[in-house]
Amino acid sequence: MKGYLIYRKEEAIRNQAFIRLFCEEGKAYGVSFCYIPYDEYRNRELPDFVLNRTRDVTVSRWYEEKKVLVLHSSLITEIGNHKMKTLQYLKKTLPLCIQKEKWAPDSFLLSKERIFQWAEAAESQEYEVFEEAYAFWEKNGSCILKSVDGHGGSEVAELFIPYGKTEYAKKEAWERFGRTIHLFLGKECILQEKIASDSRDVRIYILGGKIYQAIARQGKKDFRSNFSLGGSAARYELSNQEYAYVSQFLQVFQGETLGLAGLDFIIDRQGNLIFNELEEMAGTRMLYQNTNYNIVRDYIEWILISGNF
Numbered sequence: 001m002k003g004y005l006i007y008r009k010e011e012a013i014r015n016q017a018f019i020r021l022f023c024e025e026g027k028a029y030g031v032s033f034c035y036i037p038y039d040e041y042r043n044r045e046l047p048d049f050v051l052n053r054t055r056d057v058t059v060s061r062w063y064e065e066k067k068v069l070v071l072h073s074s075l076i077t078e079i080g081n082h083k084m085k086t087l088q089y090l091k092k093t094l095p096l097c098i099q100k101e102k103w104a105p106d107s108f109l110l111s112k113e114r115i116f117q118w119a120e121a122a123e124s125q126e127y128e129v130f131e132e133a134y135a136f137w138e139k140n141g142s143c144i145l146k147s148v149d150g151h152g153g154s155e156v157a158e159l160f161i162p163y164g165k166t167e168y169a170k171k172e173a174w175e176r177f178g179r180t181i182h183l184f185l186g187k188e189c190i191l192q193e194k195i196a197s198d199s200r201d202v203r204i205y206i207l208g209g210k211i212y213q214a215i216a217r218q219g220k221k222d223f224r225s226n227f228s229l230g231g232s233a234a235r236y237e238l239s240n241q242e243y244a245y246v247s248q249f250l251q252v253f254q255g256e257t258l259g260l261a262g263l264d265f266i267i268d269r270q271g272n273l274i275f276n277e278l279e280e281m282a283g284t285r286m287l288y289q290n291t292n293y294n295i296v297r298d299y300i301e302w303i304l305i306s307g308n309f
Helices: 009-014 016-027 038-043 057-065 074-079 083-093 112-124 131-140 167-182 240-251 285-290 295-306
Strands: 002-007 032-037 049-052 069-071 107-110 142-147 156-160 189-193 200-207 210-218 232-236 260-267 273-279
Touching: 002 009, 002 016, 002 038, 009 016, 009 032, 016 032, 016 295, 032 038, 038 057, 049 057, 057 069, 057 074, 074 083, 083 107, 083 273, 107 112, 112 167, 131 142, 131 189, 156 167, 200 273, 200 295, 210 240, 210 285, 210 295, 232 285, 240 260, 240 273
Parallel strands: 002 032, 002 049, 049 069
Antiparallel strands: 107 189, 142 156, 142 189, 200 210, 200 260, 210 232, 260 273
8 A cells, every 4th residue: 555745845854754754654554655745746656545745735636636535635735724714714614602702813814915015114104004903903012913824833923013102112113013024025914913822822633533632832932832933842631621622623624634633722811722723734743752642653543444445
């Protein structure tokens, strides 16, 4: 039996150990895993199944057309790599009992053109242009800007209200604001309220559509809690209430399969879980460092069972 791991070449270099794990663990199950570079997959013979690790929906669609099992599906790959599409999908499908409470940060989609307008307005200090941020700034003085397809905490920044108590502070604030906006030129972005969380969140690993293990993350001198940015991580046991709450999010994907993925929730200062992102291509380093689980082995077992191989 043959399984393909498709990566972009630069991602494959960073994930050599992960690819090697699949190759080693697959032997015990009679599965031959093969790394396929992103620009070569169309020229290879069809495998029994594919793990699309490119974040590119066209790869999943191509294999779906060939009737080859691909994880993840085109729908999950699309919404899992576009933060606003994730929120829009959940807003359509989550039960009302979840939506009547605070379940996600208030968010606005900012087009590439709008980001360019913001950059120009920052240079001329035209405060009235930033209408999407008014409510956020009035509430707590800052908000969060992130590209729709960033991951691992990259392309995420905090935007502080661009004025101060003195002319010097005002000039400095606008300069800082302008520099931040320029980092996002050419990118479609999402603007969100900042949830007071003391830089804490929880990554809930999903395997085969079910909760596998939760890992809490704590930011280090940063509002972001990502482990890849120097934050700490520790095993987290969901309470019965939290388990039931997260399970409601999983139910909306019925008909679609979350093979190996992550649901990220901000932990606010009252201890509530506030949905942040669906990590379609979740890394597993935190799991191996904080638990005795072998998620690669478990993933292979699940693929063989669920795929009826």
